[in-house]
Amino acid sequence: MTRLQRILIWIFCAGVALWLVAPTLVIVPISFAEKKSLAFPPDGFSLQWYANILNSPDWSGSIVSSLKIAAIVAVVATVIGTLAAMGLAKMKAGPGGILRAILITPMIVPGVVLAIGIYAVYLDHQMVGTLVGYVLAHSMLAIPFVIIAVGASLAVFDTRLETAAASLGASRITTFFTVTLPLIAPGILSGLLFAFVTSFDEVIVALFINSPTLKTLPVQIFASMTRDSDPTVAAVGTLIFVLTSFTIAVGLWLGTRRRRS
Amino acid sequence: MDAKHRGAAVDIRDVTKTYGTFTALDKVSLQIEAGQFMTFLGPSGSGKTTTLNVIAGFTDLTAGEILIGERSVGNLPAHKRNVGVVFQHYALFPHMTVAGNVEYPLKLRKLPKADRARRVAAALAMVHLTDFAHRYPAELSGGQQQRVALARAMVFDPPLLLMDEPLGALDKKLREWLQLEIKRIHRELGTTFVYVTHDQEEALALSDRIAVFNKGRIEQVGSGRDLYERPETLFVGRFIGESTVLTGAHETRGDETAIKVGDQWVGIPGRPAGAGPQALLLRPERITLARPGTGAVAGTNRLPARVTEAIYLGSGVKYEVTLADGTRGIARMTLADDHFALGDPVEVAWQKHEARLLADDGSSLAAQSGEDK
Ligand SMILES: Nc1ncnc2c1ncn2[C@@H]1O[C@H](COP(=O)(O)OP(=O)(O)OP(=O)(O)O)[C@@H](O)[C@H]1O
Ligand SMILES: [Mg+2]
Numbered sequence: 016m017t018r019l020q021r022i023l024i025w026i027f028c029a030g031v032a033l034w035l036v037a038p039t040l041v042i043v044p045i046s047f048a049e050k051k052s053l054a055f056p057p058d059g060f061s062l063q064w065y066a067n068i069l070n071s072p073d074w075s076g077s078i079v080s081s082l083k084i085a086a087i088v089a090v091v092a093t094v095i096g097t098l099a100a101m102g103l104a105k106m107k108a109g110p111g112g113i114l115r116a117i118l119i120t121p122m123i124v125p126g127v128v129l130a131i132g133i134y135a136v137y138l139d140h141q142m143v144g145t146l147v148g149y150v151l152a153h154s155m156l157a158i159p160f161v162i163i164a165v166g167a168s169l170a171v172f173d174t175r176l177e178t179a180a181a182s183l184g185a186s187r188i189t190t191f192f193t194v195t196l197p198l199i200a201p202g203i204l205s206g207l208l209f210a211f212v213t214s215f216d217e218v219i220v221a222l223f224i225n226s227p228t229l230k231t232l233p234v235q236i237f238a239s240m241t242r243d244s245d246p247t248v249a250a251v252g253t254l255i256f257v258l259t260s261f262t263i264a265v266g267l268w269l270g271t272r273r274r275r276s
Numbered sequence: 277m278d279a280k281h282r283g284a285a286v287d288i289r290d291v292t293k294t295y296g297t298f299t300a301l302d303k304v305s306l307q308i309e310a311g312q313f314m315t316f317l318g319p320s321g322s323g324k325t326t327t328l329n330v331i332a333g334f335t336d337l338t339a340g341e342i343l344i345g346e347r348s349v350g351n352l353p354a355h356k357r358n359v360g361v362v363f364q365h366y367a368l369f370p371h372m373t374v375a376g377n378v379e380y381p382l383k384l385r386k387l388p389k390a391d392r393a394r395r396v397a398a399a400l401a402m403v404h405l406t407d408f409a410h411r412y413p414a415e416l417s418g419g420q421q422q423r424v425a426l427a428r429a430m431v432f433d434p435p436l437l438l439m440d441e442p443l444g445a446l447d448k449k450l451r452e453w454l455q456l457e458i459k460r461i462h463r464e465l466g467t468t469f470v471y472v473t474h475d476q477e478e479a480l481a482l483s484d485r486i487a488v489f490n491k492g493r494i495e496q497v498g499s500g501r502d503l504y505e506r507p508e509t510l511f512v513g514r515f516i517g518e519s520t521v522l523t524g525a526h527e528t529r530g531d532e533t534a535i536k537v538g539d540q541w542v543g544i545p546g547r548p549a550g551a552g553p554q555a556l557l558l559r560p561e562r563i564t565l566a567r568p569g570t571g572a573v574a575g576t577n578r579l580p581a582r583v584t585e586a587i588y589l590g591s592g593v594k595y596e597v598t599l600a601d602g603t604r605g606i607a608r609m610t611l612a613d614d615h616f617a618l619g620d621p622v623e624v625a626w627q628k629h630e631a632r633l634l635a636d637d638g639s640s641l642a643a644q645s646g647e648d649k
Contacts (some may be wrong), residue, residue: 104570108390157301173367175363175365175367176367176369178334178354178367179361179363179368180355180380181353181354181367182332182334182354182355182359182360182361182382182387182429183355183380183381183429183432184355184356184358184381184384184432185355185380185384189384190355191382194369195504197371198370198371222341247424254295
């Protein structure tokens with residue numbers, strides 16, 4: 016490769032990277048704005064919007080609700096999705112494929128359609144604005160992601176290892192925990208992460224089923240944006256951005272460290 | 277521990293296994309003595325792996341019974357059979373080190389830590405892998421991985437060890453060395469070994485007894501020598517070693533049976549065991565090639581032929597000849613014997629009692645696709 020080619024590739028990659036992170040980076044300066052405006056670039060500097068997150072029950076409450084719901088959804092969807100993926104992997108190709116397609120439909124059906132259906136049922140059963148309601152709806156949306164992530168791990172998992180474990184004296188359960196689980200753990204972990212994010216990020220269904228007493232962060236952001244231009248949104252966004260970047264960095268670091276040892 | 281009493285006898289009684297309408301095993305019966313080295317030999321698809329799998333408990337049997345050391349294992353799941361298995365594809369756990377793999381069955385048996393460490397060390401020493409204990413399977417060569425698999429399968433002292441073509445994926449040199457290792461380990465442990473292979477040389481090198489499989493049945497069980505010198509079916513005779521097979525119409529003449537090869541009759545003592553077409557089987561060492569019309573001896577059969585191939589083997593010469601009726605024959609001669617060139621007319625001669633009279637079961641070399649694999 017010539018020097019020129021290398022420089023061109025560098026410039027191209029830097030351009031793509033900038034394109035991908037620019038929208039995220041725009042919110043960081045806005046979050047420190049002095050006036051109540053979402054103008055970019057902002058004037059002055061203040062931490063008042065960060066303080067506002069803590070002081071306003073609307074913001075802090077919705078953040079806590081979102082984290083709680085997403086955490087429960089992540090666990091529920093991961094357990095159910097993993098079991099489903101394992102069942103599918105053991106089925107014959109034909110019926111297994113059909114069942115898999117059915118299980119994945121929540122991913123393909125437009126969110127609004129699902130939301131209307133869910134809302135209609137929840138109204139009848141007094142589930143609007145309840146924790147159980149959120150968890151059920153979001154788990155349904157998250158399970159397909161877990162099935163896909165775990166299914167991909169199972170596709171490369173050598174089931175003959177389970178036969179070998181049996182010959183060495185391991186029962187099915189022991190085999191699952193000592194052989195299968197450790198080997199498909201990366202798939203389960205990414206399924207867990209997807210499930211968490213699916214719930215944490217979900218707006219459409221949440222807009223339909225929220226109530227003044229229980230609403231998630233995306234609903235609060237949406238409400239805030241439609242009411243006024245409050246830079247608290249940017250402060251929340253910045254916090255989430257920092258937290259997720261940190262989590263991913265730690266994850267990558269652990270991943271490379273494990274591989275090297 | 278007395279090495280000679282650690283193996284378990286295996287008794288396979290009328291075991292049948294069907295997949296839908298296909299019969300993979302057809303009433304297979306076989307007794308394996310405690311501590312014996314038994315090899316399953318046979319062409320591809322003949323049911324060797326299936327038999328091993330029903331012994332190990334990986335496959336349910338359709339009918340019949342299996343006893344391991346007097347105990348019927350029909351209803352026992354694989355993980356309760358206490359049978360070691362070595363797979364052709366190694367099947368090592370990639371997320372555990374070599375030591376972790378070998379320790380796995382001991383952990384399941386809840387042995388104390390010190391005991392486990394001692395046994396893992398002993399098993400790894402047995403397969404010469406002591407220095408590799410902390411490596412992961414991905415960091416080992418094929419032969420090393422297979423030795424770990426062997427250590428893992430025997431570390432918990434199973435009375436029975438099953439091996440399905442364990443050396444199938446390895447090159448010839450390594451295979452020969454590991455054959456010796458396996459034989460040594462068998463001698464040291466006294467465990468009953470059941471070994472599956474395609475390779476007849478491997479079977480002859482390792483086994484006390486060999487069971488020859490064909491189409492879901494066992495054709496014959498015996499030592500390598502039995503199978504070579506006294507095959508009971510034409511299939512076995514053709515599958516083990518090299519042979520010349522003569523076929524044709526037959527008739528009984530007193531105590532002798534005569535078979536018409538081309539337009540000539542050859543005789544063999546004894547009568548055919550059943551009705552139906554008969555065949556004569558000759559081993560290459562039993563055949564002498566002679567110049568036409570020379571050295572006739574009483575009690576020998578002679579058939580005219582032409583030399584089509586001469587292969588120098590160092591210890592002797594192997595000749596391929598074609599008989600008048602087109603049959604291909606193989607003769608092995610010592611260096612002291614007469615020499616023949618390609619195309620030479622010769623006479624194929626053998627003592628009448630040195631051939632074997634067998635029912636012609638229609639088996640042909642072409643059907644034995646697994647032979648040289
Ligand atoms: N799960 C299965 N379903 C249907 N048929 C099967 C199944 N497993 C094995 N068979 C059939 O049973 C027969 C015996 O198979 P087996 O694996 O025992 O052969 P083998 O003697 O081990 O052959 P190879 O030397 O090629 O390993 C084969 O014809 C095979 O196609
Ligand atoms: Mg096989």
